Each structure stands twice: as C-alpha cells, then as structure tokens.
Amino acid sequence: MQEKIYTKVCTFAEKNRIFDRCSLVVAGVSGGGDSMAMLDLLRRMQKQYGYELQVVHVNHGIRGMEAERDQMLVEKTCKDQGIPCQTYCYDVPGLSALWKNGLEETGRKVRKEAFCKTIAKTERAGQGRSVIALAHNKNDLAETILHHLCRGTGLRGLSPMKPEKDGIIRPVLCLERKEIDEYLKERQIPCVLDSSNLEDEYTRNRIRHHVLPVLEAEINERAVNHMTETSELIGQADEYLSHQGIQLAEAARTEEKNFLFLDDFFEKEEILQKYAIREAVELLTGNVRDLSMIHVKKVMDLYRSCTGAKISLPLGLLAERTYEGIRITAAKVQETPENKEYLLPVPGVLNCPYGCFETKIFHWSDQKICEKKYTKWLDYDKIKYDISVRTRKTGDYLIVNSSGQRKKITRCMIDEKIPREYRESLPLAAAGNEVLWMVGGRINERYKITSETKNVLEIKYQGGKCNE
Template sequence: MERKVLAYIKQNRMIGKKDMVLAGVSGGSDSMAMLHILKELQEKLDFTLRVVHVHHGIRGKEADRDRSFVENICRKWQIPCTVYCYDVPGLSREWKLGEEETGRIVRKEAFQREAAVCGMKIKIALAHNQEDLAETMLHNLCRGTGLRGLCTMRPADGEIIRPILCLSREKITGYLKEKKIPHIQDSTNLSDEYTRNRIRHHILPMLEQQVNGKAAAHMAETAARISQAEEYLTQQSCQVLREFQKNNGYYFTEKFFMEPQIIRIYALQQAMEQLAGRRKDLTAVHYDKVLELYEMQTGRRISLPYRMEARRDYEGVRLFRYGEEKSAGVTNQAHESSDIRTGKTVCEKESAGLEWQIRIPGTVTSPLGIFTAEIFSYEGQKIEEKKYTKWLDYDKIKKNPHIRTRRTGDYMVINAQGNTKKLNRCMIDEKIPSEYRDSIPLIACGNEILWMVGSRMNERYKINPQTRKVLVLNYQGGNENE
C-alpha cells in the first residue's frame, strides 16, 4: 500500500524535498490512513509533516472526542499538531450562510493561518479517495458541467495534494486493519441530509453492485484521461489565442471562427479568464453568446460578467473590459447592449447613481465587478495584500459597506491622525485620468470611501496590533498577480 502511494506521489510530483506538508486530519478512516502513510514515507521523501485539525463546534462531545483523539495520536506518533476552533453555528448565523459553506470557509482559513505560521513552502494534504472522486464526478455531471467539472479532484492542484486518491475505500479499510491504526466515525457522514452522502450511500453502491464492481476505479481512470485532454485543449487554445490578442483585449477575426468549435470555446475561456482575473461564474452560456455574435450585424454587443463586453464590428468580434476600450482602439459604435445575465437592455452608464451592498461574508455581482468578502480573527498574521485584495479592521466599520462609483461629498482619511481629503483630490494625487474617475469601483460607507479599487485605501481601517477581526475584500476582475 505504501509503495503504491509512494509511486503515485512521485508520478504526480506532489512533494518535493524540504516541503512542509500540512495534513488535514479529522480522525476518520481516510485521514488516519493518509497520515500513517505520510509518516512512513517522510524519511524517504525528505519532507516536514504537520497536522491541522479543525474543531467546528457543531457536534458537541463528539467533536471534543475527535479533537482529543487526533491530539493523542499526534503526540504518540510525534507529529506536530495544531487545532483550530471555530463556532461554526454562530458564525453561520452571523454571516447568514449555511453551516456547510461556513465550515468550508473556516477550514480554508485554518490552513492559511497555519501556513502563515510556518513561513515556508507548503503542501496541503487532503484525504480524498477513489470513491470521493467518483461522487464528485457524478454530482457535477448531474448539475451540468464541462470537462473541467469532471476532473476537478486532481492528484495535485497547486498547493493541494491528494496522496491517497489512488486508493479505494476497501483498500483503506484493509490497510487500517492490517496496521491496527485507530480511527473514529463522524456521525454526519451517516446522514442522508447532504447530496454527497446520498450519492455515497445509494447511487454509487448501486452502480458498483448492478453495473460494475469497479465503477469508482474506472471513473478515477476516466477522470485522469479527461484531465489530460483538458490540459491539451487548453495548451492548443492558448497557442491560437496569442494571434488575436490586441492591446488590452482580443480581436477575433474570421480566421478565429474557422477553428474547430472546441478550440474556439477553450480559447474564449482563456481570454475571458485572463480579462476577468477569475474563472468563477463564467459559463458555457457566455462563450456561446460571444460565438453567436459573429453571425450578427455590425454594432451588436453583449455585456458579460466582470465588467467585460463583446462587440461585433466590420471584421470580427472584440472582447474587452469596460473602461479599456479606448486604449484598445475600440470606437463607441452603439449606445445599448444586450445583457445575457438578465436578458435586459443596459446602458454603458448603468452603474451611475446605483449601489450594491457588500455581503459579509459572501459574493456580490454588479456591473462594477464581483466582490467577495470574508471575515477571520486576527492574530498577527502577515498581511499579504495585492492590488485587488485589501484587509480592513472590521470592528471599525460601523455601517455595511456598499459598492458604487464616486459622488459629490466623497472623502477619505489619509493619515493616522485622521485628516481627510476629498476623493477627487485623492484621484488626482493617484494620477487617475479624469475620463476614468467616474467608472472606478469604490467601497463606501456613506460618503466615506474605504477603498478605491486598484488604488489606495482609507488609513482609518488599516490593520494594527489592536485589530481583532479582519474583513478581507477581493475584487474579482483585476489582475490578482499585481
């Protein structure tokens, strides 16, 4: 078993020498098998191993039992262990989210906090197995998906690794018995309340019993082939796409529309993701509408998520973001466009005078872009701010922030002493061209501007040693690498 996992790790280049591997361990059968295997392979692969356990505050004494179990095992096996405790029911009510989604957020935060403490290159090991992969494929297939959705659970995906994805639950159970590895049962896994559990308890077993006993293994093999096909199509479409990149956008001429349809769709995926800075919320509907635009008359255009627009002109279809058409050499050929998100006709200045309340936590889609808000407790973590991500002192924000453009009377606090300056003056100081000032997204509380997106933020809300809660705002439309 360990040799098989070792070969799988090497084949997928999961762990390098001197890496720090943070293993997510709940105490259940899968995570305990993964932890034991990683411990046995640690010397051969020369990596550092730590455990992260998240106490969700949901299952009372059972959750306390899980925590004690994991801590005792780690102490016995001499593996450093950090437990992160959250009141998920309370946070769920506060954030107005379901407990499942809240749990996902706090687990992500726990790994981020541990990574910040480690201060080195990390890998996050998750204990998914073949059946987990099969359940995910079935779930996504039933909801509707492309190739990506059929191969989302990959052996290695950035810092996420899945060392036992090559193992079936049956093999894992046998390994636990053979090695006499203790483990515990999470009662929520027995409930049919969640869709994934219904697939696990009823649909997948029926496939294995009545169709093929190795259904999950065959689906894992298929997912690997789909992943290879998806990577190949992405590479091919990127090569095609280079020819049509123009300044700050893309200009798809007749030559592009002569390419095979699958290459056109993949090229549009890449183009729109590059302009948006994200892939979330971009769907087949958007790609199809852009392709259909080529068959329409000159002057037709559509509005897309993340402040993007596609426009038909005499020689082809232009794709760009609002506010960047001038620098891309695009002329204003029409005053109205069809918004495929709502089916309504919208004006270029549809956002003027309007505002959208930030959901904390949550995501808000607006003509000015998509904003995601998260909250976490501040314990001196390093602030890794980017151009389109800001950390703010949440306790100092007395009203719910809104997304909008500038208005008369707007101002910002510009220094620690609390001095203020008119927003227009701040924009001049930031050398923002006058023609773009009305289109810049702002995060505002009344007339006080907390953040000019892509530029400066209000000094009043910067993180300091007294900060207790942090509000992280992310603008999903800018270049996140800046």
C-alpha cells in the same frame, strides 16, 4: 495487506512526483478514517522523502460535542506521535450568514485560511516547497464525477482531482475506500465517524449510499476504478485543450485588459473557441469559477448578432460585437442624464444605490415556479442583451401578454398601484428600453418560464425603498 497498500501509495507518489522538492507537508486531518490513514502513511514516508510533517485540524463549530470529540482524537494522536498540530476553531454557521455563502463554501474558505496560516508560520525561504495534503480517495473522485455529470459539466468537471496541483497533494487518491478501511483495521488506527456522512440530506451522500453501490453491484464491481482511470484520460485531454486555448487567447490579446477575437477565430473548431474564451476570462480576472458554459455559448452566439450588441459576463466583464469580431473587456458603468445604470452581473451580486441584486443561473427541470415578490425567475436563453439596473426613463415599456403587446412603464406602474412618490425611484431590471422586471411588481411576459425553458435566470432583490 497493509504493506501492499503502503507500497501502492509510495509508487503513486513516485509516479506523480508529489513530494519533489518538498520540505513541508501540512496534512488536513479531520479525525475520519481517510485522513487518519493518510496521516499514518505520510508519517511512514517521512523518512524516505525528508519533509517536515505538520497537521491542521479545523473545528467548524457545527456538530457540538461530536466536533470536540474529533478534535481531541486528532490532537492526542499527534501528541503521541510527536507531530506538530494546529487546531483552528471557526463559527462556520455565523460566518456563512455574514458572508452570504452556504455552509460548504464557507467551510472551504476557513480551511484554506487555516492551511495558509500554518504554512506562513512554518515556511522558511530557500528550503523547498510547502504542500497541503488532502485525503481524497478514488470513491471521492467517482462521487464528484457523478455529481458534476448530473448537474452538467465540461471536461474539467470530469477530472476534478489531481494527485498534485497548485500546492495541493492527494497521496491516497490511488486507494479505494475499502482499501483504506482494511489499512485502518490492520494498523489499528483510531478514527471517528462524522454523523452527517450518514444522512441523505446532501447530494454527495445520496450518491455514496445509493448510486455507487448499485453501479458496483449490478453494473461492474470495478466501476470506481474505471471512472478514476477515465478521469485521468479526460484530465490529459483537458490540459491539452487548455494549452491550445491559451495560445488562441494570447493571440487575441490587444492589451492587458482587452481581447479581440477576429472573424477567422470563429472558423476554428467549436471546442477550441470555448477553451480560448474561458482562458481569456481567466487571464482577465484570475479565475473562471463563475463562468459557465452557458456564458461561453452566449459569447459565441454574439458573433452572429449585429454590430454593437453586448452581453455582460460574470466577474465584471463585457463582451461586445464589433466590426472586427468579439471584444471582451472590463464592463463600465453607464450614466444617462436621467439616472445611473448599473450592469447586472450574471451570475453574481450587484450592490448599488438601488439595493442589492443577486443573480444565479440553473437548468430548468420542471421545478415549481418561484412566486416570491422579490425573487423572480426569467427564461435566460431569451435574454439577448445586457441587463442593467436603473430607474425609469422615456421610452421604457413592458410586454404584457403572450401576443407581444407593449405597455408604457408609467402605465404599468399606475396599474400596479405604485404610489406616485415611489415611481421615480423604483428599481427596474431592463435590457435597453425593454423592462424585464419592475422590482416588487410584474415581470415581462416575453421572459416568463414555459415548458420550453432550458435555463433560468433568478434575480433576488434585497434592500432599497421597495423592500418589504
């Protein structure tokens, strides 16, 4: 069985050309079964492909003695087999708090840093390319597909792992977890079990422990294989549409930091419009990680608005309806004689003299409405224009009841018993003269969450004179 698996991995590597012109493979090895099996396979294939093999192990500083056990196993295995090994230790919980990221996101960042450091130390000019090897398998891919599908995703989210892309290879992506277990057993390869993988606290673990087993037992025993085959087809479709999107985006480029999508663009197939807008954002910023399909749809909806209408996009971009079509460019901070306005990125973080504002968007599914004083939820689909952060100015108003009655913001401040000395400096989240939220006080009735709400905008405020 082990030779059959080895041949399968070699065939997979040849088909996807993952070792082409490869002089250095840096393998991420945690000590778990998947990565230890991958390390053994890479060592066996080393002679055939002629690459240098090195190992990176990252101790995240989370699981105490268990993490030290993992580190010792990886280091001993590499020493016994003569494989260079670099161990990096990070205080991920501390860095997570410092960077204001989740543990998972912080873990990804430090692992990327560890790989980059190792490649920088080892890579030599003119000797081929260096790649990072990750031990994702078919089950990992199926779990990720289900996770993305349940949260909402485009085609790209249904083809999230490639055998080789952007310097990352996945040599065991052709194997199911049960094949890896069999390989470990037959080859008598030592490995460890991460106890956090047994807990149902994480969504991925619940999918692994409960959803996939039911699919395989009660729907189709080859469910994992079928999902990975479908993911490959979806990936091919996504690549084709991305290519079409790039061509349309390039045709709309008017200068380096400016795209103008003309009227005839909005007569094209809707899916091509979506891909072109995403590609324009990527060309402007270098990534589309914070751009959701909600933002893309808002750009498309903006075309049906009146000239001059604007919306802010993540990554500091602005979309504006012009006479010719839709212009996407870098947002500019606006100034008025009374005060300064700061465009609020959605989603994203704004640090300005009025404090720190953090926003995110999520799908509404009848959750308990947030009642915190400095965190508010608004119906995102009802917000048609840019949100800015500023202090009060003449003409500001708030909708105070369900019938749409307006009240001047100064009157609202009096009703909220805000001290006179703080009224001029109180931060407001506003769209034009319509105030959405008096920070620390009430929100606009028009944008309150209802049973018809689909997408929620969360605004969280930290710092400033109004902070508790």
